[in-house]
Each structure stands twice: as structure tokens, then as C-alpha cells.
Amino acid sequence: MADRVHPTPPPPPPDAATATETTPLQEQHPSFNRPPAPAPGTYIIQIPKDQVLRVPPPDRARRYAKLAARPARRRRLRRACCLASAALLLLILLFTAFAGAVYLVFRPRAPAFSAFSVSSLSITNLTLSSSSSSPAIVVADVRADNTRNRKAGIEYRGGGEVTVAYAGAVLAAGPWPAFRQPPRNVTVFAASMAGKDVALTEEQRRQLGREEAARAVPMTVEATVPVRVRLGKVLRTWTVDVRATCHVEVDRMDGTPAAVTDRGCRVRVKPLWWWW
Known part of the structure; x- marks a missing residue:
């Protein structure tokens, strides 16, 4: 017959005295340092980190708005230049096509x-x-x-x-x-x-x-x-x-x-x- 495997009982929970004791390593690691509990009657408001970074301080708000508007102005200027160049090129092409058609129809010659x-x-x-x-x-x-x-x-x-x-x-x-x-x-x-x-x-x-x-x-x-x-x-x-x-x-x-x-x-x- 096969041998039976008996389950191992779980270890007993530590008592209160053992739980309250901390090792020297735990005392030195900063992750184990928890902030003290707030006083009674206070409220804790948690603000997301990205929202905090997006809001400039009041003394730098005007400069921040000015710097943030530069990329938008540059994009509008580039878009306007591209549109003007495209319109000019289109006019040149249309004028060239018109002049070529007129020349083919009339065949003008300058005085010789x-x-x-x-x-x-x-x-x-x-x-x-x-x-x-x-x-x-x-x-x-x-x-x-x-x-x-x-x-x-x-x-x-x-x-x-x-x-x-x-x-x-x-x-x-x-x-x-x-x-x-x-x-x-x-x-x-x-x-x-x-x-x-x-x-x-x-x-x-x-x-x-x-x-x-x-x-x-x-x-x-x-x-x-x-x-x-x-x-x-x-x-x-x-x-x-x-x-x-x-x-x-x-x-x-x-x-x-x-x-x-x-x-x-x-x-x-x-x-x-x-x-x-």
C-alpha cells in the first residue's frame, strides 16, 4: 500500500508580544517608517501627482502661459506658410497652363x-x-x-x-x-x-x-x-x-x-x- 501524506498543520500565529517587536533592520528601512496618525477631526485630501505638476505656482502662472502658447503660435505660423506656398504654387501652375494653351492656339511671334x-x-x-x-x-x-x-x-x-x-x-x-x-x-x-x-x-x-x-x-x-x-x-x-x-x-x-x-x-x- 502507498504511504499516506498527512497535511502539515499551519504554524501558530505569533503572539502580541512577538508582533510588536521589531528587528533592527526594520527600524533602519525607511519603508517601515509610517507617518503618525492625524489628529482627531482632520481630513486628508489626496491630489494626483500629474495634476499637481500641471498647475504652476501663482507667481509663475503668466510666464507659464506665455511659454505654453509658443508651440501653438509656431504651428499656426507653419500652417499659414504652407498654405501660402501651396496657393502660390497652384497659381503659378495655373498661369503656366493658361499661357501654354494660349501659345498653342495663337502661336504668337515677336517682330523679327x-x-x-x-x-x-x-x-x-x-x-x-x-x-x-x-x-x-x-x-x-x-x-x-x-x-x-x-x-x-x-x-x-x-x-x-x-x-x-x-x-x-x-x-x-x-x-x-x-x-x-x-x-x-x-x-x-x-x-x-x-x-x-x-x-x-x-x-x-x-x-x-x-x-x-x-x-x-x-x-x-x-x-x-x-x-x-x-x-x-x-x-x-x-x-x-x-x-x-x-x-x-x-x-x-x-x-x-x-x-x-x-x-x-x-x-x-x-x-x-x-x-x-
Whole structure:
């Protein structure tokens, strides 16, 4: 037969004398030091530790509120900057898409070297005497060509100027007329220029006389015109100055329209993307 295991009886509880006795280790450990019991008639209120730390002392409440508001202001500022940047980027993208669509529809082209030419030039009152001044009256027939643009017109605005010079000395100057040029159009107009007092040297007068006798007097016609491109009936580009320099030769200077030999024009204009 198997041996029986008898339960062990529990140890007897310590008596009151033994329970009240403390060991030296218990007296030294701080966890065994309990606070004294409160006096009769008092109440104990326990406050959570996190709540105590969140409430600043009265003398630091204003500074605490100021420091606590900084992260919120920074977050609002960052959010406002992000929204402004996103809105600006969206506007740039929309404008780029709109400009690209308009360009694909109208295919505008800025005035090129073939946009201007001088067909005739009339010079009167240009004397070759030994006087100190040589006033002149010049009328130039200028040809403006816009056949390169099939759907875009050109506006020549007021404020332009045309000058005629010989050997670097300006003989006459006048305004460029303001007009609108439709697409696929060639316009010829007369630019009247009033003479200026020009002091030519003795060598320049002799050279001018020889060139007039040879019926080949070189002249320089320069124009500075404010121009903008018309896209349909509503759209306009910014106004951009177009500078054209044409080198010509005339066969006489007796006041009648002279035969002009155009030796080419140079047009200086900013790229078309600058016009927007």
C-alpha cells in the first residue's frame, strides 16, 4: 500500500508580544517608517501627482502661459506658410497652363529682322556749306510686316521715335505713329522727322559730297517703338520696347523721294516669354 501524506498543520500565529517587536533592520528601512496618525477631526485630501505638476505656482502662472502658447503660435505660423506656398504654387501652375494653351492656339511671334524695312527716304534742306549747322527735313516710308503671325496682331503704341543719322550724327528725329496691325498684314506709313542742328566737320561734308555725286549716300534709320501683341479681342501682352536699326543707301538728297537700297535691318527685342 502507498504511504499516506498527512497535511502539515499551519504554524501558530505569533503572539502580541512577538508582533510588536521589531528587528533592527526594520527600524533602519525607511519603508517601515509610517507617518503618525492625524489628529482627531482632520481630513486628508489626496491630489494626483500629474495634476499637481500641471498647475504652476501663482507667481509663475503668466510666464507659464506665455511659454505654453509658443508651440501653438509656431504651428499656426507653419500652417499659414504652407498654405501660402501651396496657393502660390497652384497659381503659378495655373498661369503656366493658361499661357501654354494660349501659345498653342495663337502661336504668337515677336517682330523679327524682316518686320521692318525702309522703302523710300526724302531729305531736304541738307546743305553742304561751311556753316556750323545743317538742318534737314526727312520723310521716311517705313514698311511694317506682320505676315509671320497668322492669328496674333501687333499694337504699336505711342511714345516711339524714329531717327535718321549720317556718320553717327543725327540729322532728324520724329515720332513713330501709333496703330494696330492685324494678323497677316503689311502696313506702309510715312514717318516725318524734323531736322536738328547738326555740326558736320569739314571732312564729313567733303565725304558727303563725294557720296552724293556717286549716288550712294549711306544713312542709318533707327526706331524705338513700344509694342505689345494682341491675342484675339481681349488678351494683351505686356508692352515691350522693340529697337530696329536699318542701314540704307540713297541716291540723292534734293527733297524728292530717293531710291533706297536696303542693306538690312537689325531688330533687338526680348524673348516672347518675357512679354507675359
